[in-house]
Amino acid sequence: MARSEFRFSWPFRVRxxxxxxxxxxxxxxxxxxxxxxxxxxxxxxPYDYMGQVERTGEDFHTVRSLVEYQQPILFDEDIEVHVxxxxxxxxxxxxxxxxxxxxxEDLRATGEVVWVNTDQAAHKSAALPSELVAKITVLExxxxxx
Amino acid sequence: MARSEFRFSWPFRVRxxxxxxxxxxxxxxxxxxxxxxxxxxxxxxPYDYMGQVERTGEDFHTVRSLVEYQQPILFDEDIEVHVxxxxxxxxxxxxxxxxxxxxxEDLRATGEVVWVNTDQAAHKSAALPSELVAKITVLExxxxxx
Amino acid sequence: MARSEFRFSWPFRVRxxxxxxxxxxxxxxxxxxxxxxxxxxxxxxPYDYMGQVERTGEDFHTVRSLVEYQQPILFDEDIEVHVxxxxxxxxxxxxxxxxxxxxxEDLRATGEVVWVNTDQAAHKSAALPSELVAKITVLExxxxxx
Amino acid sequence: MARSEFRFSWPFRVRxxxxxxxxxxxxxxxxxxxxxxxxxxxxxxPYDYMGQVERTGEDFHTVRSLVEYQQPILFDEDIEVHVxxxxxxxxxxxxxxxxxxxxxEDLRATGEVVWVNTDQAAHKSAALPSELVAKITVLExxxxxx
Numbered sequence: 152m153a154r155s156e157f158r159f160s161w162p163f164r165v166r167x168x169x170x171x172x173x174x175x176x177x178x179x180x181x182x183x184x185x186x187x188x189x190x191x192x193x194x195x196x197p198y199d200y201m202g203q204v205e206r207t208g209e210d211f212h213t214v215r216s217l218v219e220y221q222q223p224i225l226f227d228e229d230i231e232v233h234v235x236x237x238x239x240x241x242x243x244x245x246x247x248x249x250x251x252x253x254x255x256e257d258l259r260a261t262g263e264v265v266w267v268n269t270d271q272a273a274h275k276s277a278a279l280p281s282e283l284v285a286k287i288t289v290l291e292x293x294x295x296x297x
Numbered sequence: 298m299a300r301s302e303f304r305f306s307w308p309f310r311v312r313x314x315x316x317x318x319x320x321x322x323x324x325x326x327x328x329x330x331x332x333x334x335x336x337x338x339x340x341x342x343p344y345d346y347m348g349q350v351e352r353t354g355e356d357f358h359t360v361r362s363l364v365e366y367q368q369p370i371l372f373d374e375d376i377e378v379h380v381x382x383x384x385x386x387x388x389x390x391x392x393x394x395x396x397x398x399x400x401x402e403d404l405r406a407t408g409e410v411v412w413v414n415t416d417q418a419a420h421k422s423a424a425l426p427s428e429l430v431a432k433i434t435v436l437e438x439x440x441x442x443x
Numbered sequence: 444m445a446r447s448e449f450r451f452s453w454p455f456r457v458r459x460x461x462x463x464x465x466x467x468x469x470x471x472x473x474x475x476x477x478x479x480x481x482x483x484x485x486x487x488x489p490y491d492y493m494g495q496v497e498r499t500g501e502d503f504h505t506v507r508s509l510v511e512y513q514q515p516i517l518f519d520e521d522i523e524v525h526v527x528x529x530x531x532x533x534x535x536x537x538x539x540x541x542x543x544x545x546x547x548e549d550l551r552a553t554g555e556v557v558w559v560n561t562d563q564a565a566h567k568s569a570a571l572p573s574e575l576v577a578k579i580t581v582l583e584x585x586x587x588x589x
Numbered sequence: 590m591a592r593s594e595f596r597f598s599w600p601f602r603v604r605x606x607x608x609x610x611x612x613x614x615x616x617x618x619x620x621x622x623x624x625x626x627x628x629x630x631x632x633x634x635p636y637d638y639m640g641q642v643e644r645t646g647e648d649f650h651t652v653r654s655l656v657e658y659q660q661p662i663l664f665d666e667d668i669e670v671h672v673x674x675x676x677x678x679x680x681x682x683x684x685x686x687x688x689x690x691x692x693x694e695d696l697r698a699t700g701e702v703v704w705v706n707t708d709q710a711a712h713k714s715a716a717l718p719s720e721l722v723a724k725i726t727v728l729e730x731x732x733x734x735x
Contacts, residue, residue, distance in 0.1 A: 167628060168621040171459055172466040172518055178359045179328035179460060183606040186324065190605060190665070201665065212369075213324045218362045226464055227628070227639065313482060313609055314475045314617060318664055320610040329460045336459060336519070347519065372610055373482070373493065470651045471620035478616065505616045508656045515650075 157233035158290055159195055161188040162253060165228045175223035182216050185248050185264055188232035192246075196286040208270060209277045214243075215265040222259050229253035236287045238296040242268045242276040244287070303379035304436055305341055307334040308399060311374045321369035328362050331394050331410055334378035338392075342432040354416060355423045360389075361411040368405050375399035382433045384442040388414045388422040390433070449525035450582055451487055453480040454545060457520045467515035474508050477540050477556055480524035484538075488578040500562060501569045506535075507557040514551050521545035528579045530588040534560045534568040536579070595671035596728055597633055599626040600691060603666045613661035620654050623686050623702055626670035630684075634724040646708060647715045652681075653703040660697050667691035674725045676734040680706045680714040682725070 163184055171177040193200040204210045224230055231251050238245040244266045250259040270277040288295060309330055317323040339346040350356045370376060377397050384391040394408040416423040434441060455476055463469040485492040496502045516522060523543050530537040540554040562569040580587060601622055609615040631638040642648045662668060669689050676683040682704045688697040708715040726733060 166621065166625045167463055168469050168471060168624060170464050172462045172464070173356075174464040177460050178332065178362055179325045181362075182325035182328060183604065186606060187604045210319075212366070214366050216324055216327075216362075216364045216366075220358070220360050220362075223358075312475065312479045314478060314615050316610045317605055318608045318610070318612040323606050325606060329458065332460060333458045465648075469621075470624065470654055471617045473654075474617035474620060502611075504658070504661075506658050508616055508619075508654075508658075510654045512650070512652050512654075 156294060157235045157249065159192050159235065160231040160233040160251075161191040163187075163230050163232065165224060165226050165230065167226055170226045173223070174226055176225075178218070178220065181218045181220070181250070181260055181262065184230075184232050184250065185216070185218075185234075185246075185262055186213075188234050188248065189246055189264060192234040196283075196290060198283050198286055203280065204271070207280065208272055209268050209280070210271055211244075211266040212269050213264060214267050215263065217263040219261045220259075221261070222257070224250065224259050230259065236291050236295060237263075239279065239284055239287060241278055244268075244279065244283075302440060303381045303395065305338050305381065306377040306379040306397075307337045309333075309376050309378065311370060311372055311376065313372055316372045319369070320372055322371075324364070324366065327364045327366070327396070327406055327408065330376075330378050330396065331362070331364075331392075331408055332359075334380050334394065335392055335410060338380040342429075342436060344429050344432055349426065350417070353426065354418055355414050355426070356417055357390075357412040358415050359410060360413050361409065363409040365407045366405075367407070368403070370396065370405050376405065382437050382441060383409075385425060385430055385433060387424055390414075390425065390429075448586060449527045449541065451484050451527065452523040452525040452543075453483045455479075455522050455524065457516060457518050457522065459518055462518045465515070466518055468517075470510070470512065473510045473512070473542070473552055473554065476522075476524050476542065477508070477510075477526075477538075477554055478505075480526050480540065481538055481556060484526040488575075488582060490575050490578055495572065496563070499572065500564055501560050501572070502563055503536075503558040504561050505556060506559050507555065509555040511553045512551075513553070514549070516542065516551050522551065528583050528587060529555075531571065531576055531579060533570055536560075536571065536575075594732060595673045595687065597630050597673065598669040598671040598689075599629040601625075601668050601670065603662060603664050603668065605664055608664045611661070612664055614663075616656070616658065619656045619658070619688070619698055619700065622668075622670050622688065623654070623656075623684075623700055624651075626672050626686065627684055627702060630672040634721075634728060636721050636724055641718065642709070645718065646710055647706050647718070648709055649682075649704040650707050651702060652705050653701065655701040657699045658697075659699070660695070662688065662697050668697065674729050674733060675701075677717065677722055677725060679716055682706075682717065682721075 169176050169180045231253050233249040235247050237247045246264045248262040268277045268279050315322050315326045377399050379395040383393045390412045392410045396405040414423045414425050461468050461472045525541040527539050529539045536558045538556045542551040560569045560571050607614050607618045671687040673685050675685045684702045686700040706715045706717050
């Protein structure tokens, strides 16, 4: 997928605390980058994810995380995590992610994160908030699967 | 898959540093549990993974990590990460993982981690060390895919 | 201070996720070791720290953390974090900590962590729970400062 | 100390991975903020810390870290870590740090980090590089202790 398929990205500079004994980003920290970038994607929509729990009693649970590592990411490197929503289900959102060096096409990793909206009292999945669906649909347009 | 399909597991007690604002283990830390449990699986074989780089100039790269989250894991909970090798390719090892509460069948998460053996000088994939293949084959027996 | 001055220690094996590009434990993770070892110290007393908030509306805040690094700690090394209470104030507890290789006198780091008991509603410091004071006094005996 | 005493600061937005079950930044992560901010202070001097090891065979070891926590830091909060050098010894650099909310005087934490320059072959402390001393002296001027 070309970087141009993504309408949103968020920059990171790799911290020394994030590299391992091979001086490359430790595999688990990719999920921290993904989580942080998705938070910023929601802010950009703009969707008040943090206020949702209080408003509705519903919260998102991460049910799936996938990372496919292509090329290592180095200490102090400037990277961009690209985020898009590929699919909206009744209660689920599927995010696709890509990591590139800042401003470059070179691909470091791809990934997928799936959230399910959950009624915190009933402990059951709940339909996605219509405001969220509407805003994602506007942002993603034709790139959004059914 | 039943826990009995796994010949190896490694215990963890959840640290306060590993939980997030929902008081459950943050999604990225599952990959740290997986990584640590795989290190212990290699020690149990026993396979000297850390000595491999010096002996052969080859090292493993993680090329894929998958987590499917079933039920949250709580602060101070005692869990076991079960590890088995499901497939040996020419240069790749596919680990399957499951997280259970200590001594219980209840499933918290499943996952998959794929390693590729790499010649560090040539930057190309390399055949798995025969010692590693032999020891995994002995441990896993019929549960091992081709 | 000799290791014999400590009545409690907790073992850790260093995880690959905890080392940095110099293949030694990253400086911030010492505080995670300290925090985890103090949790286990409380369990050993035994003091139900986690139940305290619900019972009393009071919780501990960390107000000070100090680490003095003596010798690096390596990947896969087995270490012990020794914990003792050096001082009990009206509302504060001062923990002293030492990190040694498992079973050895060799010193890797020393540290100090100070907790203040806090009334969560009034946002003011509160006297230490008498049960906690009594149990620490029994465990530490003469080694405890006034 | 007033924020105006600091010539350098570095911004952070708190990640969800950095907060604990109390929804505040976990105590160990303050040292990661400090470490990252000191890296950026060196870049701003500008001093090529990462190239020093190859040029001279000398590297810095962190020998002391202190954090005094004043007020909790929350998820998603924008903070600034202010850095200054308070003292230059023969082989040591003493950094003082403060954490404030972005653009505000309100104090969240103060801290101290001490580095010692070390000859990696001889395993002994080494005099600070004169280039580093000169650049710190220019930046800090009269605020620098002897």
